[in-house]
Amino acid sequence: MSLKTLNKPEEINPEAKLVIPQKASSINSFLKPEDITASSVITRPQKRQAKPKWLRVKLPTGKKYTALRGLVDKYKLNTICTSGSCPNMGECWGEGTATFMILGNICTRSCGFCGVKTGRPETVDWEEPEKVAKSIKIMGIKHAVLTSVDRDDLKDMGSIIWSETVSAVRRMNPGITLETLIPDFQGLGKHIDRIIDVAPEVVSHNMETVRRLTREVRIQAKYERSLSVLKYLKDNGQRRTKTGLMLGLGETRDEVIETLQDLKDANVDVLTIGQYLQPSKRHLPVKQFITPDQFKEYETIGLDLGFRHVESSALVRSSYKAQKHIH
Template sequence: MSKKVKEPKPDWIRIKLTTGDNYQEIKDMMRSKTLHTVCEEARCPNIYECWANRTATFMILGDICTRACRFCAVNTGLPTELDLQEPERVAEAAEQMNLRHCVITSVARDDLSDGGASIFAGSVKAVRSRLPLCSVEVLIPDFMGDEASLKIVMDSKPDILNHNIETVERLSDKVRAKAKYRRSLELLQRAKAMQPEIPTKSSIMLGVGEEWNEILQAMDDLRAVDCNILTIGQYLQPSDKHLYVEKYYTPEQFAQLKEEGLKRGFSHVESGPMVRSSYHAHEQVKSAAGRQVESRITQA
C-alpha cells in the first residue's frame, strides 16, 4: 500500500508566536502549582497568543486520559493521579492571574465512579470563592452518560456548560474513542433541562472527511437540544500517529459556516481555521449574553 501524502498547510494556517514575560510567568506558575493546561497537553496552536494575554484553560484530573481519541495529543493510559486539593490550586492560579473568565476542562477519567464530576464542581466553587466576579466555564467529558455525574457539575452552577461533539455523526466512531454522538447530544439536552438558565456550548472540528451537508446537520442537531454557543475550527494533525487532515477549509468557508450557524439561532458562533473550543472564550460569553438579551427584547 502506498503511504498517503500529506497535504501542505495553506498560508492562512499560521501560529502567532509570542513568548514574552506573560507567557513565561504563566508557564512558571502552572509548574509551581503542579497544574496542567490543555493548552500544553493538547498542543493547542493558540497557546502563545492566549498565554501572552494571561488566558489559560486549566486541565484537571491529571494529564493521562483513559481514552485514545484519534485526533487528540493528550497522553493515554491508566491514570494514577487524583488530587482532592486540585480545585484550590486552580482557584489560587485563577486569582493570581486575576481572570475574568476561567475555563476548566479535564482528561476523561472513566476509572472514577463519577468521572471526576466532584473535582469539576469543587473547582467551580473554589474559583467563585476567590473571584466572585469571575465567570466559570467547564468543558466536560460525557461521563459515560451517567446523569448523576452531570448533575453534580450542574449543581455547582457554572456560567457555561461546554461539551464537544467534535465531528459529524457519520465520523464520530472513527474520530472519538468510547464517546457517542447521540450520547453527547443527550448530555447537552440533560444539562439544559437541569439548569435552563445556563448556556450550553459545543465544538466541531473540520477536515476529517465530513461533507458540507453533514456539518449543517450537526448544527441542526445541536440546536435541537438548545445548544447556545458553537465553535468551529480546522483540525490539525498533532503527530503521524493521528488522523490525517483530509481537507483544509478556507477562511471564506468558515465565514459562511458562521452565517449558517447564526441563521439557525446560535447565540454566538466562533468560526475560523485556528478557532478552538476555549479560544476567545470570554468574548464568546459576552457576545452570547448580548444576543440573548436582544432576543428577549424582540420577543417581548
C-alpha cells in the first residue's frame, strides 16, 4: 500500500483509547482514577544517587560528531540518541553512526523510564521515508537502526510508514543492512507482518524490565504482550530477533534470570542489558547501580541459556554497536 492511499480521516484510529492531558506534572497524570493503586503511583526522590565511576562518559566532541549533528539538524531528523538522552551519543556519533527515530518525537505512551516527550503527536510526515533514506545515503552509513515512538493514535499504529521507510532506505542505499527497533503495535499481527514483509536483517522489540515491574515502568505495555510480539516475529519468518533490558529499577537477580529464560523460550537471538539512568527528576528513580561484575554474570548466564549475542554492561543500550548483531 502506498502512503498516498491513506486519506487524512483514516490516519486517526477511532478505537484508540488515548487520553493525554494538556499539562502533566508526572507519570501519575496519565493514570485513570480506577487504575491508581499503591503499586502504580510513582514517587520521586528529592535527590538522585551519585553515579559510580564506571558510568562516566566523555562529552561528545570531534569532527565526525559535529558533521553528523549538522546533518541531523539540517534534515530535521529525530534520533533516539537525542530524544532518549543516550549516554553513548558521543561515541556512536563520533564513529559516524546514528539511530533514526521516525513518526515524530512525541510518544502516545508515558513510560516512567523514557526521556522521549509524551503528548499528542503531530501529523505524520509522509515524506519522512525519503528524508531518512537520503540522509543515510549522505552519511554513508552501512548499517542503520530505525526506531519510532508509539503511535496508538493512528489506525495502523504507524506500521505503514515503517514499511515505507525500510523500503525507501533499501531503494536509495543498495547493500545496506538494517535493524528495526519496533513498538508492540498493540500486539496486532497485521501490523507486525508489515515489518516482516520488508525483511530487515534484525527486528528488535524491547522488554525493558522484569514481569513484576512492567506495570510501573511501562504503564501502557504488557509483559506477556511483548513476549508474544517477539515470538510472533520468529514464528512468522523473521531470521534474527533481539530485545533489551534495563537494570537498576528494583528487580532481583532471580527476576532477571526468569526474564532471560522467558526470552529464550520466545526464541530471541540477541539480548542487550544495560543500566537504567534517570532522564529527569520526574522519571522513575534509580534503585540500584549494577556493578560490572553483576553485568558480566548476566552475560555469562545469557550465553549459557543459548542467546547468540549478549551485550551486558552499564552503558549498553539496545542500538549500541548494533552492526555486530546481524551475524
